[in-house]
Amino acid sequence: MIRNSAPAHLKHSPRYALIALVLWALAVGLTPASRAASTLPPPNAPTGLTAARFSSTRLDLTWTDNSADEDGFKIERSLDGLTGWTLVQTTAPNVTSYSNTALARATTYFFRVRATNASGDSANTSSAQATTTVICHVTDVCTGALSGDCCPNCP
Numbered sequence: 276m277i278r279n280s281a282p283a284h285l286k287h288s289p290r291y292a293l294i295a296l297v298l299w300a301l302a303v304g305l306t307p308a309s310r311a312a313s314t315l316p317p318p319n320a321p322t323g324l325t326a327a328r329f330s331s332t333r334l335d336l337t338w339t340d341n342s343a344d345e346d347g348f349k350i351e352r353s354l355d356g357l358t359g360w361t362l363v364q365t366t367a368p369n370v371t372s373y374s375n376t377a378l379a380r381a382t383t384y385f386f387r388v389r390a391t392n393a394s395g396d397s398a399n400t401s402s403a404q405a406t407t408t409v410i411c412h413v414t415d416v417c418t419g420a421l422s423g424d425c426c427p428n429c430p
Contacts, residue, residue, distance in 0.1 A: 318342035318390035320397035321371075326405035331380045334405045336373045338388050342397065345390035350375075356385035356402050365391070381409040 319342040329335045336350065345368050351360040352375065364373055378384065383406040390397040 315344065315392060315394045317395040318345040318392050318397045321348060321388050321390055321400050324386065324388055324400040324403040326384070326386050326403040328405050328408060329374065331408045332378050333374055333376045334378060334384060334386075334407065336375065336386055336388070336403070338371055338400060340369060340371050340390070342390045344392055345369075345397075346392045347390075348373075349389050349391050349396065351387050351389075351399075353385045353387075353402075354383070356404060360387070378407050380407050382407050 321338045321340055321342075323337075323339040325337050327335050327337075338348075340348075347368055348366045348370060349362055350364045350366070350373055352363045353360045363375060366373060375384070375386075383404055385402045385404045387399040387402045389399045
């Protein structure tokens with residue numbers, strides 16, 4: 276409880292009332308920022324997530340931004356689409372694409388995206404999947420010798 280210990284001649288002044296109100300609000304944890312955060316709803320969920328192979332180690336994601344008040348998007352990845360979801364990136368607001376690089380070759384990855392702001396996260400998108408490739412190059416037409424990703428000991 277806050278005790279009113281102001282001198283009697285100040286207790287009824289408008290300035291004292293304002294100061295007392297501000298001190299009370301701070302004491303109970305009400306600040307303009309906390310009020311705004313508590314009344315701001317979580318953002319709308321993004322939709323239309325797609326994942327596409329770009330190279331043997333890169334997959335490109337795109338989605339639709341359905342919110343005007345997100346602080347960014349959280350992108351998660353899994354190897355089976357059910358468990359082991361790992362946060363790989365949080366983007367800036369209004370971003371609708373992401374390139375996930377340095378991935379293992381010939382591996383299927385599952386992705387999901389959700390919008391986030393100070394009040395929390397939206398629902399996740401449906402998951403999207405894509406598989407990185409294995410690149411093989413025939414280096415000798417006569418023998419069929421291969422080089423590149425499918426023959427790790429080749430040049």
